[in-house]
Amino acid sequence: xxxxxxxxxxxxxxxxxxxxxxxxxxxxxxxxxxxxxxxxxxxxxxxxxxxxxxxxxxxxxxxxxxxxxxxxxxxxxxxxxxxxxxxxxxxxxxxxxxxxxxxxxxxxxxxxxxxxxxxxxxxxxxxxxxxxxxxxxxxxxxxxxxxxxxxxxxxxxxxxxxxxxxxxxxxxxxxxxxxxxxxxxxxxxxxxxxxxxxxxxxxxxxxxxxxxxxxxxxxxxxxxxxxxxxxxxxxxxxxxxxxxxxxxxxxxxxxxxxxxxxxxxxxxxxxxxxxxxxxxxxxxxxxxxxxxxxxxxxxxxxxxxxxxxxxxxxxxxxxxxxxxxxxxxxxxxxxxxxxxxxxxxxxxxx
Amino acid sequence: xxxxxxxxxxxxxxxxxxxxxxxxxxxxxxxxxxxxxxxxxxxxxxxxxxxxxxxxxxxxxxxxxxxxxxxxxxxxxxxxxxxxxxxxxxxxxxxxxxxxxxxxxxxxxxxxxxxxxxxxxxxxxxxxxxxxxxxxxxxxxxxxxxxxxxxxxxxxxxxxxxxxxxxxxxxxxxxxxxxxxxxxxxxxxxxxxxxxxxxxxxxxxxxxxxxxxxxxxxxxxxxxxxxxxxxxxxxxxxxxxxxxxxxxxxxxxxxxxxxxxxxxxxxxxxxxxxxxxxxxxxxxxxxxxxxxxxxxxxxxxxxxxxxxxxxxxxxxxxxxxxxxxxx
Numbered sequence: 001x002x003x004x005x006x007x008x009x010x011x012x013x014x015x016x017x018x019x020x021x022x023x024x025x026x027x028x029x030x031x032x033x034x035x036x037x038x039x040x041x042x043x044x045x046x047x048x049x050x051x052x053x054x055x056x057x058x059x060x061x062x063x064x065x066x067x068x069x070x071x072x073x074x075x076x077x078x079x080x081x082x083x084x085x086x087x088x089x090x091x092x093x094x095x096x097x098x099x100x101x102x103x104x105x106x107x108x109x110x111x112x113x114x115x116x117x118x119x120x121x122x123x124x125x126x127x128x129x130x131x132x133x134x135x136x137x138x139x140x141x142x143x144x145x146x147x148x149x150x151x152x153x154x155x156x157x158x159x160x161x162x163x164x165x166x167x168x169x170x171x172x173x174x175x176x177x178x179x180x181x182x183x184x185x186x187x188x189x190x191x192x193x194x195x196x197x198x199x200x201x202x203x204x205x206x207x208x209x210x211x212x213x214x215x216x217x218x219x220x221x222x223x224x225x226x227x228x229x230x231x232x233x234x235x236x237x238x239x240x241x242x243x244x245x246x247x248x249x250x251x252x253x254x255x256x257x258x259x260x261x262x263x264x265x266x267x268x269x270x271x272x273x274x275x276x277x278x279x280x281x282x283x284x285x286x287x288x289x290x291x292x293x294x295x296x297x298x299x300x301x302x303x304x305x306x307x308x309x310x311x312x313x314x315x316x317x318x319x320x321x322x323x324x325x326x327x328x329x330x331x332x333x334x335x336x337x338x339x340x341x342x343x344x345x346x347x348x349x350x
Numbered sequence: 351x352x353x354x355x356x357x358x359x360x361x362x363x364x365x366x367x368x369x370x371x372x373x374x375x376x377x378x379x380x381x382x383x384x385x386x387x388x389x390x391x392x393x394x395x396x397x398x399x400x401x402x403x404x405x406x407x408x409x410x411x412x413x414x415x416x417x418x419x420x421x422x423x424x425x426x427x428x429x430x431x432x433x434x435x436x437x438x439x440x441x442x443x444x445x446x447x448x449x450x451x452x453x454x455x456x457x458x459x460x461x462x463x464x465x466x467x468x469x470x471x472x473x474x475x476x477x478x479x480x481x482x483x484x485x486x487x488x489x490x491x492x493x494x495x496x497x498x499x500x501x502x503x504x505x506x507x508x509x510x511x512x513x514x515x516x517x518x519x520x521x522x523x524x525x526x527x528x529x530x531x532x533x534x535x536x537x538x539x540x541x542x543x544x545x546x547x548x549x550x551x552x553x554x555x556x557x558x559x560x561x562x563x564x565x566x567x568x569x570x571x572x573x574x575x576x577x578x579x580x581x582x583x584x585x586x587x588x589x590x591x592x593x594x595x596x597x598x599x600x601x602x603x604x605x606x607x608x609x610x611x612x613x614x615x616x617x618x619x620x621x622x623x624x625x626x627x628x629x630x631x632x633x634x635x636x637x638x639x640x641x642x643x644x645x646x647x648x649x650x651x652x653x654x655x656x657x658x659x660x661x662x663x664x665x666x667x668x669x670x671x672x673x674x675x676x677x
Contacts (some may be wrong), residue, residue, distance in 0.1 A: 021420035067353055082423075123422065124455045134412055135447070138419020138427075145375075150417075164439065169538040170410035175407055265646055328457040329491050331515040335590040337491070 005217040006224035008248060010224040012301030013275040015283025026224060031290050036105040038301065039276050041091035043303040044100065047311065048107055049260040054260045059106045061088045065253030067080045068277035070184045071095050071225025073153065076234050082121040082139050082152035084132040089155040093122050100306065101313035108314055111324065118180070130160040131180065139176045149271065151179040153239040159190025161204050170211040179237035181230065182245045185220060187252040192265035207246035219278040250277070322348060354534050357527035359501035360390045360466070363509040364428060366538065368398055371426060374512060377404040378413055378430030387432055388527055390469055414440035414465060418448050420465040426512055427487035434469035434483045434521055441486065442510055448517040449492030464511045468524035470562055472661045475524070476652035482613035482644070487519055488590040488622070494518045494543055499564035501532040503587060506541030514543060523562040530565065546596035549629045553581035555675050556600045558623055559610035560586040561661050569612060569666035579675045589619045594626050601627045605636035606674050612662050613644035637677040642670045
């Protein structure tokens with residue numbers, strides 16, 4: 001099966017194009033865009049870890065190492081498409097247009113953090129594993145029924161492929177030929193369980209065979225492979241050719257969350273030979289004459305400012321409204337809940 | 351007004367809502383060409399086509415989950431679980447996702463899905479075609495659970511459920527499908543969710559129940575009336591969230607309360623009804639609150655005598671009512 005699903009690579013770890021047929025499509029604009037977003041979300045991610053350590057936000061799941069997956073796939077989408085993220089995909093949603101202040105708010109425990117900018121079809125991040133796959137199938141089915149050419153992308157990890165909802169979702173999507181991109185980030189571990197204990201299959205991509213849909217295995221640390229293969233799947237879906245399963249093989253550099261210690265279960269040295277996706281892109285940029293030391297420094301300063309401003313935005317965001325605890329359970333507050341709300345507000349008065 | 355069966359009221363509500371709003375669509379197992387195993391969606395496939403009446407793969411979590419995705423998109427899905435017993439694989443989708451969507455998105459998203467399922471026993475359905483599952487969902491804020499007792503209520507409440515902007519579980523008693531007939535207006539109407547309904551005025555004892563048991567109580571009340579015992583019957587209609595005000599009013603009216611459910615006794619809806627009465631009506635009560643329910647065994651057996659023992663019936667209700675009246 002591994003032979004049937006070879007890992008697609010456009011750029012190798014040294015930053016050299018291994019598939020010259022992409023030479024023309026990889027232009028200055030694309031390179032700078034990928035680099036900008038990957039650096040931007042890394043700056044966000046590292047800041048978030050630091051904020052968690054300072055007790056300024058809650059438990060946080062870092063995505064470092066997965067930037068190529070998240071940026072490459074998000075940039076392959078169109079403006080009106082739908083994004084169904086998990087809790088580790090805020091790199092993708094930030095790239096797609098989610099608001100950074102809201103993102104920090106979310107990780108600070110604020111429900112307001114789930115609110116997407118107007119017109120942006122970003123669902124609230126799914127915390128129960130694999131549930132969002134079915135939502136993506138449902139929403140994209142609705143687009144198909146409506147006759148639009150919009151698609152939905154569902155993000156999920158390697159652990160999610162063991163869940164029933166993954167299999168039900170792939171089956172439903174293929175039976176109804178929904179315009180759904182099933183984007184798997186195989187980062188090697190589901191919390192502490194390595195992929196070889198998660199499944200006996202050699203690849204995740206091969207699971208597509210069982211559902212009669214195209215499947216592809218890509219080097220998830222190669223931002224070009226992620227971008228072009230996601231784009232291909234998006235175009236196929238837009239043209240009415242149904243869903244695609246993408247397995248992007250990547251690596252979770254850090255812990256599952258800030259409450260996790262991977263040294264307890266991950267052999268020391270494992271993954272150390274993996275070239276970071278941002279480093280790989282930088283090597284490419286240096287090899288191909290896109291690297292401008294000063295410009296990158298200026299960009300990093302700009303991104304630091306953006307992130308600091310967003311942190312400030314989070315800190316200055318109005319305090320939670322106690323009424324929100326009750327008001328958003330139903331469209332119309334039922335009498336019992338009204339009673340409980342009044343009791344609580346009375347209690348707050350002291 | 352036409353006289354139609356309980357199941358015809360389901361079909362009629364679905365058809366009219368699909369005609370009224372093209373965002374309404376039906377999905378579930380065998381709901382298309384076959385028209386459902388009980389024929390609740392009979393004729394809809396021919397009238398509306400396969401884009402609005404979807405025969406889905408045999409996967410309940412997908413039925414709920416795809417419905418949720420479509421509902422959040424802006425559609426009005428009516429998902430059918432073939433039997434309420436089969437809803438279990440979809441519990442994660444219903445409780446973790448549908449129920450919490452509005453809340454966790456700070457009101458940015460909502461999930462207007464209706465999930466219908468035939469529940470209840472007395473049809474030789476055995477363990478996996480007889481269960482009452484409402485209590486599984488009845489402490490999950492964000493959900494509404496409707497369990498109608500008459501064709502009139504079925505139609506008005508199902509339409510209201512479909513038009514509601516939040517997820518609604520709509521449980522239909524499968525024995526009531528063809529057993530119960532009633533008058534239903536020809537014109538469009540909806541009934542309010544969250545409101546109980548007095549099905550019979552009375553002054554000696556109060557019965558609070560829902561679904562098929564309402565009929566057992568009405569039959570028993572007729573008999574007891576001949577003996578001069580006057581029963582007041584409140585049909586909960588929406589079992590979650592409960593209509594607290596109507597429950598208190600009904601309990602205070604007679605001071606003697608009998609609560610009935612076909613579900614297992616412990617942890618059932620009527621336990622919460624009892625708590626509401628205990629909290630609010632202590633000095634209005636003239637007798638301890640009584641509960642008549644299914645036994646606390648895993649499910650309703652098939653063997654006729656066993657099934658009969660498990661099921662609520664008019665005789666059991668009559669006995670419980672008489673004992674309470676004589677207390």
